[in-house]
Amino acid sequence: MTPLAPVASDGLAALHAAAAAARLTVSSSACWPETDADGEPAALAGFIESNFSPLLAEVAGRALRRRGEPQPSAAVTAVVMVTALGDVTSATRVAAAVDSGARVSPLMFFQSVPNAVAGYLAARWHLTGPVACVSGTSAGLDMAALLIDDADADEALVVRVDLAVTGGGDRAAAILVTGPADRERP
Amino acid sequence: MVVTGAAAASAYGRGTEALLAGVLSGRPAFAPVRRFDVGARRVRFAATMPGSPELLTEVTRAAGEACDDASLSPSDRARSPLFLAIHGDPAIARAPRDDQPGLGPEPFTTAVAGGCGLAEQGVRCYMSACVSASTAIADAAAMIARGHADRVVVAGGYLVDSDQFALFDAGRVLADDGQVRPFSAGRRGLLLGDGVGAVVVESRESARARRAPPVARIAGWGRTGDAYHPCQPHPEGHGLARAVTAALQRAGIAAEDLGYINAHGSGTGQSDPAEASALRLALGDAAQAVPVSSTKSLHGQTLEASGVLELIVTLLAARKGMLPVNAGFLGADDRCRLNLVLDEALAATPEFAMSLNAAFGGANTALVIGLP
Numbered sequence: 001m002t003p004l005a006p007v008a009s010d011g012l013a014a015l016h017a018a019a020a021a022a023r024l025t026v027s028s029s030a031c032w033p034e035t036d037a038d039g040e041p042a043a044l045a046g047f048i049e050s051n052f053s054p055l056l057a058e059v060a061g062r063a064l065r066r067r068g069e070p071q072p073s074a075a076v077t078a079v080v081m082v083t084a085l086g087d088v089t090s091a092t093r094v095a096a097a098v099d100s101g102a103r104v105s106p107l108m109f110f111q112s113v114p115n116a117v118a119g120y121l122a123a124r125w126h127l128t129g130p131v132a133c134v135s136g137t138s139a140g141l142d143m144a145a146l147l148i149d150d151a152d153a154d155e156a157l158v159v160r161v162d163l164a165v166t167g168g169g170d171r172a173a174a175i176l177v178t179g180p181a182d183r184e185r186p
Numbered sequence: 187m188v189v190t191g192a193a194a195a196s197a198y199g200r201g202t203e204a205l206l207a208g209v210l211s212g213r214p215a216f217a218p219v220r221r222f223d224v225g226a227r228r229v230r231f232a233a234t235m236p237g238s239p240e241l242l243t244e245v246t247r248a249a250g251e252a253c254d255d256a257s258l259s260p261s262d263r264a265r266s267p268l269f270l271a272i273h274g275d276p277a278i279a280r281a282p283r284d285d286q287p288g289l290g291p292e293p294f295t296t297a298v299a300g301g302c303g304l305a306e307q308g309v310r311c312y313m314s315a316c317v318s319a320s321t322a323i324a325d326a327a328a329m330i331a332r333g334h335a336d337r338v339v340v341a342g343g344y345l346v347d348s349d350q351f352a353l354f355d356a357g358r359v360l361a362d363d364g365q366v367r368p369f370s371a372g373r374r375g376l377l378l379g380d381g382v383g384a385v386v387v388e389s390r391e392s393a394r395a396r397r398a399p400p401v402a403r404i405a406g407w408g409r410t411g412d413a414y415h416p417c418q419p420h421p422e423g424h425g426l427a428r429a430v431t432a433a434l435q436r437a438g439i440a441a442e443d444l445g446y447i448n449a450h451g452s453g454t455g456q457s458d459p460a461e462a463s464a465l466r467l468a469l470g471d472a473a474q475a476v477p478v479s480s481t482k483s484l485h486g487q488t489l490e491a492s493g494v495l496e497l498i499v500t501l502l503a504a505r506k507g508m509l510p511v512n513a514g515f516l517g518a519d520d521r522c523r524l525n526l527v528l529d530e531a532l533a534a535t536p537e538f539a540m541s542l543n544a545a546f547g548g549a550n551t552a553l554v555i556g557l558p
Contacts, residue, residue, distance in 0.1 A: 115547030
């Protein structure tokens, strides 16, 4: 049996670099594609037509399953999403439907903001911290550090999704971070 | 942390004076939509400014006016980062694929910053639905409190558009009777509204050094998640209650010290009882005493801009000593019993007031302002 070749991930490297710059400790991480076996992400019930939410859920789930120790029951985990363009596939489909007079699916309403898949993740993994979506990797990790520093979260799951717009494949990466080991509790 | 400048635009017109006069009039700004074709929609109402204003122009104008209101010099502006709350660049959905990578939220935010002389380094765009702007304000306050920044300009904007209107209509959450009736029996949903707002948030020392008089303090903030459902709030408002508690603790005040709450109050079936429950959980008996209204019943649901527009309404009302009415009320819903401001604006001078927001994903924010 041939081992699956790992795929280099610029997105994951950028998350690690931004985490280091923000003085955060990385508990676990994951990316998509991770090996040659990562073709299409598994469908996510209730989310249609776009890979944005299924990819986000897949990489986040991988990172959460890989955490070194079980999540302490009282730990508060923030969900911080990072995306340069958002769910551009869904936005384009909705615009096309509006312009052609076609029916807009109610499911498209529920996935019209990145918060919806964050809510799915939060419910699935019991993540009770703040939910946010920002535009850049550094901003996402800086925000994670601030939420931990400010005691609104003990740890943060930062997930970046970039849908392929002009070629190449969809890409995603996730990182679970806590404050620095020497951090003083407020 | 203090607010030293504010600017706004809404269906009531441009400027904070128009916004305050509009909400204190008690007359909701909803009317049939003329900006785009709503012939195929179930609901045809929204609260819009005349014509088809452009988001980039409106947000840049508001951010610049907030800087003017705060008397920021060109060099002050050049050192102040911009946090912008928007859904995204409105052009991206209809752009050729090759052009889409250049139409992300970050270039849009940088263009707004450049357009009003703010720092292009450190810009940040929030796209967290209806808690975008309130989260940005909480982050700005937290950064300043921890010495990571002296000043941040926070702006937000949403202008009613055909795509979001179609999505909300398809989701059957728009009020088909043309009125938003938060916490009321017979409420039938939300209506969208144009909203643009900007505030200058800075440290008290920074304001004092510039001899800029504060218009309000950002006294406390809380941000939490429900961990319950992709798009429904926790039915008992557990997450929102924790946000309210965190905001009160940061402000160092008791529930009884709150003199007004501008509620999230979307006017939908599930969200309003969850919010009333959250207030009972977090505030105890004070939940039945503190005056509450949702100004979404007047200016509409302004999505990503809600947090900043509603904070501005809250601080303007507190400074004026007049609390806006919770419009559209038909009768009590036992699940939503609160001390609602009904019939007409209420004369009161709250020392502390709270603005609440909630969003898809179970995201919740609470902001406490104090008069300086």
